[in-house]
Amino acid sequence: MSLPITLVTLLLLSVAGYFAGRRKAMSSAGFDVRKLHSLPGYYGWNVVVSTLLPAMMLLVIWLIAQPIVLDNQVSSKISQETIATSSLGLVMSDVVRVANGLDLAVSEGVLSVEEAASIRNELTDVRGRLGEVGVALGSEVTAETLQAAQAYRSISAIGTFWRSICVVALAIAGLGLGLLRTNKDFRARNVVEAVVRYTLVCAASIAILTTLGIVLSLIFNTVEFFRIYPAADFFFGLTWSPSFGGGSALGIVPLMWATMYISLIALAVAVPIGLFAAIYLSEYASSHVRAVAKPLLEILAGIPTIVYGLFALLTVGPLLMKTFGNGGALGVDWMSGASSVLTAGVVMGIMLIPFVSSLSDDIINAVPQTMRDGSLGLGATHSETVKQVILPAALPGIVGAILLAASRAIGETMIVVLGAGAAARLSANPLEAMTTVTAKIVSQLTGDNDFASPEALVAFALGMTLFVVTLGLNIVALYIVRKYREQY
Structure with a gap:
C-alpha cells in the first residue's frame, strides 16, 4: 500500500x-x-x-x-x-x-x-x-x-x-x-483540548528548536574554521583572496566595509522616502487616496529580490553608466562598469521603502487622536502638530523601524550579487564595484568544495559574523522602542 x-x-x-x-x-x-x-x-x-x-x-x-x-x-x-x-x-x-x-x-x-x-x-x-x-x-x-x-x-x-x-x-x-x-x-472536552494544547506547544517548540539548530550549526562550523585559520587574520585582515590550492587571505574587513557602505546608501534612499510617504498617508491623505496608495506602495514588498537584482543589473546600472561613465552626460570617467556600490544601494533602498513606510505608518497611527486634537485646540497648525507633537511621540518606534530596515539591508543577497559586483576592495568611491559578506557566502559554498578546507568553512564564519551584527541591530531597535516608548 x-x-x-x-x-x-x-x-x-x-x-x-x-x-x-x-x-x-x-x-x-x-x-x-x-x-x-x-x-x-x-x-x-x-x-x-x-x-x-x-x-x-x-x-x-x-x-x-x-x-x-x-x-x-x-x-x-x-x-x-x-x-x-x-x-x-x-x-x-x-x-x-x-x-x-x-x-x-x-x-x-x-x-x-x-x-x-x-x-x-x-x-x-x-x-x-x-x-x-x-x-x-x-x-x-x-x-x-x-x-x-x-x-x-x-x-x-x-x-x-x-x-x-x-x-x-x-x-x-x-x-x-x-x-x-x-x-x-x-470527559471528552478535557482530552481534546489537552491534545490541542500539546500540539500548540510542539509547534512553538519546533520553531524554537529550528532556530537553535541553525545557530548551533553556525557555531560548530565557525569554531572548526578558527581551528585551522587565525581569528586575528580573519577579523582584521584587509585582503580577501581565497585560493583552494592554499595560501588564502581571508580578511573580512573589505566585505564588511562594502556591506555597511551599501546598507548606508540604501537607508539614505529608503528612510526619507518611506518616512515622508508614511506621514502623508497617515496625516494628509484622504481615506480614498490611502485605500489605493498604501496597497500600491506595499506591492514593492512582494517583488522577489531576484527581480530587484535584475532591475539593478539591466536598468539602474546602465543608467548610472550613462551619467557617470566615459562619454556619459557629465563627460567624466568615474564609473567603469554597471556594477557598483551605488547601483546596489539605490535598488536596495527602493526595496526597503515599503518596509520603512509600513512600519512608520503603523507607529504614527498609534499616536492617540487626543494629542492631535489638543495641539490643534491650542492653536497649532496641522504641520506644526505633525512636527512638534506626532513625530516626537512616534520617534522611538520610527528609529526602531529604521534599525530593523538596516538589518534587512545587511542580510540582502541577490541585489548585491547582481548589482554590486564581485571585487573585494576597500574604497570610498560609491561608483566602484565591491562585494559583500552575503555575496561571498554564496560564492564560497557554490560548487563541489571540500568542507574540511578553510576556504569553504569561512562561509560559516561569515554567516556567524553577519548573524551577530543583525542580532545586535535588532536588540538595539527593541531596546530603543521599549525604553523610549510612550504609554498612552
Whole structure:
C-alpha cells in the first residue's frame, strides 16, 4: 500500500470514527444533550484523535527510520573496492537511481517482474530497453550496483508493506479504543483540548528548536574554521583572496566595509522616502487616496529580490553608466562598469521603502487622536502638530523601524550579487564595484568544495559574523522602542 493510499485510509477511518463516536455518546445519554459531560462534537473529535495521533506518529517515525535502515543494509552489499574508487554516498545515489529506474520500467511494462529480478544477468539488453521509457542508468552502472539496487527495491517493498499494515492496524486499534471509552460521563472536552494544547506547544517548540539548530550549526562550523585559520587574520585582515590550492587571505574587513557602505546608501534612499510617504498617508491623505496608495506602495514588498537584482543589473546600472561613465552626460570617467556600490544601494533602498513606510505608518497611527486634537485646540497648525507633537511621540518606534530596515539591508543577497559586483576592495568611491559578506557566502559554498578546507568553512564564519551584527541591530531597535516608548 503506497503512502497516499495509507493517508486516505487513515482519513476515512477518522471520519468514520468521528460520526461513530458522536452517535455512541448521544446513544449513551438517551439522545439528551444535557446529560453529556461535553458537547457531542468533542466525543467525535476524541475518537479522531485516538485514531490519527498514534498512527501518524508511527508513520512519521517509520518514514524517518526506513531510509536509514535501507542505507545500512544495502551499503553492506557494496564492496570496499567500489567505495575506495568513488565514495559510499555517490554509490548509494546510483543504487537509488537505478532502483527507481527499475520500478519505473516494471510499472511501464517495459520489464516484467521476472526480468527485473534477473537484471544483473542482462545488463546490456536492459540498458537499451530502459531507454525506451527515458530512464538513464548512466554509463558506469556495474553488476554490483544493479544487485544492490534490486536488494534496495526488495527491502523497500517489504518495509512499505509492513508500514501500511502496522499504521492501519494501529489506527483501527485506536478507533476501537476511542469508541470503547466513549460514554456520556467521559470527559471528552478535557482530552481534546489537552491534545490541542500539546500540539500548540510542539509547534512553538519546533520553531524554537529550528532556530537553535541553525545557530548551533553556525557555531560548530565557525569554531572548526578558527581551528585551522587565525581569528586575528580573519577579523582584521584587509585582503580577501581565497585560493583552494592554499595560501588564502581571508580578511573580512573589505566585505564588511562594502556591506555597511551599501546598507548606508540604501537607508539614505529608503528612510526619507518611506518616512515622508508614511506621514502623508497617515496625516494628509484622504481615506480614498490611502485605500489605493498604501496597497500600491506595499506591492514593492512582494517583488522577489531576484527581480530587484535584475532591475539593478539591466536598468539602474546602465543608467548610472550613462551619467557617470566615459562619454556619459557629465563627460567624466568615474564609473567603469554597471556594477557598483551605488547601483546596489539605490535598488536596495527602493526595496526597503515599503518596509520603512509600513512600519512608520503603523507607529504614527498609534499616536492617540487626543494629542492631535489638543495641539490643534491650542492653536497649532496641522504641520506644526505633525512636527512638534506626532513625530516626537512616534520617534522611538520610527528609529526602531529604521534599525530593523538596516538589518534587512545587511542580510540582502541577490541585489548585491547582481548589482554590486564581485571585487573585494576597500574604497570610498560609491561608483566602484565591491562585494559583500552575503555575496561571498554564496560564492564560497557554490560548487563541489571540500568542507574540511578553510576556504569553504569561512562561509560559516561569515554567516556567524553577519548573524551577530543583525542580532545586535535588532536588540538595539527593541531596546530603543521599549525604553523610549510612550504609554498612552
